[in-house]
Amino acid sequence: MTTKKKAAKSSRKMSSRAAMAVATDEKATTKQRVKAMSQAPLAVCETDDNLQKMLAVVRNKDEAVQVRLAALDTLATAAFSAVKFESCRNDYIAALREVAEDPSQEIRESALGLLAGEKDPFVQKKMLEGLKNPQKALVPPEKALQLLSYDVHTEAYAVARDIVKNPPSETAKQEALRLLAADAKSAPLFEKLLRDKDEKREVRQLSASALNALNPDKLQEHAREILLDDSEYEDIQATSLTALKRFGDEEELSKDKALLKSVDRLSTEAKSAKYKRSAKQFLQTYVDKDKDK
Amino acid sequence: MNVELQINNSADANARFVGWCPSPCRIRVTNPSGTTLPTVTIELRSVSAASAGAVVFRKTTNGAFSDTIQLDVPVSGTSVPFFVAGRFGRPSVNNGDVRIEARAKLTATGTPTTLVGSVPVMVRIRKNAESLTPGERDRFIGAFARLNNQGLGRFADFRNMHTTVSQPQAHGAPGFLPWHRAYLLDLERELQAIDASVALPYWRFDQPAPKLFTRDFFGVSGPGGAVQFSNTNPLQFWRTDGVQGITRAPLNNWNPATQPGPTVRTEAQTFALGTNYAAFSIMEGNPHGTAHTRWDGYIRSIGTAAKDPLFFLLHCNVDRLWAKWQRQNSRFDPTQAASFDSNPSNPVGHNLTDTMWPWNGVTTPPRPPTAPGGGLAPSPCASAPGAQPRVQNMIDYAGSVNALSRGGFDYDDVRFA
Numbered sequence: 001m002t003t004k005k006k007a008a009k010s011s012r013k014m015s016s017r018a019a020m021a022v023a024t025d026e027k028a029t030t031k032q033r034v035k036a037m038s039q040a041p042l043a044v045c046e047t048d049d050n051l052q053k054m055l056a057v058v059r060n061k062d063e064a065v066q067v068r069l070a071a072l073d074t075l076a077t078a079a080f081s082a083v084k085f086e087s088c089r090n091d092y093i094a095a096l097r098e099v100a101e102d103p104s105q106e107i108r109e110s111a112l113g114l115l116a117g118e119k120d121p122f123v124q125k126k127m128l129e130g131l132k133n134p135q136k137a138l139v140p141p142e143k144a145l146q147l148l149s150y151d152v153h154t155e156a157y158a159v160a161r162d163i164v165k166n167p168p169s170e171t172a173k174q175e176a177l178r179l180l181a182a183d184a185k186s187a188p189l190f191e192k193l194l195r196d197k198d199e200k201r202e203v204r205q206l207s208a209s210a211l212n213a214l215n216p217d218k219l220q221e222h223a224r225e226i227l228l229d230d231s232e233y234e235d236i237q238a239t240s241l242t243a244l245k246r247f248g249d250e251e252e253l254s255k256d257k258a259l260l261k262s263v264d265r266l267s268t269e270a271k272s273a274k275y276k277r278s279a280k281q282f283l284q285t286y287v288d289k290d291k292d293k
Numbered sequence: 294m295n296v297e298l299q300i301n302n303s304a305d306a307n308a309r310f311v312g313w314c315p316s317p318c319r320i321r322v323t324n325p326s327g328t329t330l331p332t333v334t335i336e337l338r339s340v341s342a343a344s345a346g347a348v349v350f351r352k353t354t355n356g357a358f359s360d361t362i363q364l365d366v367p368v369s370g371t372s373v374p375f376f377v378a379g380r381f382g383r384p385s386v387n388n389g390d391v392r393i394e395a396r397a398k399l400t401a402t403g404t405p406t407t408l409v410g411s412v413p414v415m416v417r418i419r420k421n422a423e424s425l426t427p428g429e430r431d432r433f434i435g436a437f438a439r440l441n442n443q444g445l446g447r448f449a450d451f452r453n454m455h456t457t458v459s460q461p462q463a464h465g466a467p468g469f470l471p472w473h474r475a476y477l478l479d480l481e482r483e484l485q486a487i488d489a490s491v492a493l494p495y496w497r498f499d500q501p502a503p504k505l506f507t508r509d510f511f512g513v514s515g516p517g518g519a520v521q522f523s524n525t526n527p528l529q530f531w532r533t534d535g536v537q538g539i540t541r542a543p544l545n546n547w548n549p550a551t552q553p554g555p556t557v558r559t560e561a562q563t564f565a566l567g568t569n570y571a572a573f574s575i576m577e578g579n580p581h582g583t584a585h586t587r588w589d590g591y592i593r594s595i596g597t598a599a600k601d602p603l604f605f606l607l608h609c610n611v612d613r614l615w616a617k618w619q620r621q622n623s624r625f626d627p628t629q630a631a632s633f634d635s636n637p638s639n640p641v642g643h644n645l646t647d648t649m650w651p652w653n654g655v656t657t658p659p660r661p662p663t664a665p666g667g668g669l670a671p672s673p674c675a676s677a678p679g680a681q682p683r684v685q686n687m688i689d690y691a692g693s694v695n696a697l698s699r700g701g702f703d704y705d706d707v708r709f710a
Contacts, residue, residue, distance in 0.1 A: 016578075037556075038557075041578035041582050041583070042577075042578040069544075073544070076585075076586040076593060076594070077578055077582035077586045079594070079595060080464055081577055085465060109589070113589050114594060116594075117591070117594025117596055142517040143517070146519070149536050149540070150536075150597060171517040174517065174519065175517050181532075182535040205529060206537070206538075209529055209530050209537055210537055213443045213537065216443070236524070238525050239529065242525055242527055242529065243530070245527075246530065247530070275525065278525045
């Protein structure tokens, strides 16, 4: 059988309505149901009965978690078909809120992620509650901070600052910093972290990105100084060079002899070939530009 | 003697880009010295390295293409038309990596040997992201980062076009594919205004993508789901809605670098959905929606998906699938029922003659209250689909039915004919 024929057969094998029937059939195996779910997204929108059946699978704590997760994915896929899904949306959101407090962490995280995508205020409320009182937390702090960043409210900044000071994990600290990158008052914090050679390099890279948005002139200043500093890490110098290359003042850069000398050194002495190449590209742009005058 | 070659009927250097679809061109004598003939025979040929692009020619709107053509060009300066297209399978890698040379026969006998003009062109094609050279990759992400410009650039309009408020304009009805085709083209033209050599690549979500999901390209998911980039990647400065970075993590232990999207319909399965648009457009669910929801993060929800640049590569593949299906089934004629699913019951924006938001600027219900971005960006290479495209303007994108409908983009695996 040719590939085309096989595909046609496989596509016909299960119409979306048949897929819907298997997907919601408790007697079918988990594997069969998960596979059927992937072919059912449009059928979910066809009738209210179909939607309610799929929502029932999501809500049913006796179902296998894999099946419930697949049902959530199917509903999320159906939600992309906005016009057809519109009449179902309220029931969908209600079900997501319900299972956001499910015993299964996977179900909770999946539902909360979908609600965050809808900028549902329920997420803000529950995530802040959990960060302030870990006993009420529905998800780990890093996930809570990430979900808060979908719709940033100033109330979250104080919580994020506390986490940066006393992080429960490195991931949580980085998520808190990502959230604070929307807070203009946090620019000095990012300056400090960027210049702290004892800080983790991921944090310093993130700080450069944040500072680029909060105070781009400051980042340009720091980026220049980092490149002039022989004792700096190459990867932080590479991030600094990228910031100068992409967002710097072309005229000023081409006149900055000290900077060009440092970049020239990076282009020959960097341990990473990638950084060498990046420095060479920078020099091609700015040294050649200067020569053109 | 000298001649001027105008690609896409324009003297503008920014118009020197062609695809598989034939571009209208012209040649004229600008300096007749060196001949006494009223008309000279000029041969055009494509000159390039084996790894670069290549073009073919024809004299008229129809007929076969050839590697060279001979044109009789009056020395009076009157233009003579011809057509150029990329040779299928030979897209460019760099801007201007193909040269069209014009050689003239200045006497009544002999062959055209005297070089009288040349012009660099690029066969600019949307490619599989996996096949980009490091240079193509870096130019693309550089242009994208600049369009975003720390969340302050023109990209903000594109982000604001695809939200929960605007979703009925573009989803769940037949206009899904045409709307997203216009959206991608608008974005691509803005990228080309930054770097003319850039074409939007696509992510084959039904195949592993080991080059795309690297720190040097579209990043890898960190432990918390925040996407991590290399220190030389300008996307490390990506920002939308005032929020730093991108959240994107594959679900269910899927590794997109080594595995195809789980349960995502393959290309063959997608084509097997049917030969009429109504049947084929089921692909909005699977593979399109399914490709979105294999991830946790921005790309999983309609309101946040466009915050992630991967969205545009995912949709470029959706559009490629439509284009390839159109080619396989000859579905370019908007007046044929099988090419679209027009129906009076379709919502506004989803019928052939409907204008499309936001390019139409309409902000009264049932349209959204704002129309970000203005008209669809123009191109020096193609006049279609215009600043305020209608659904029907997005169907014959290759100019297969009407040459004037050509939108100026092509896919590496979809022939013109």
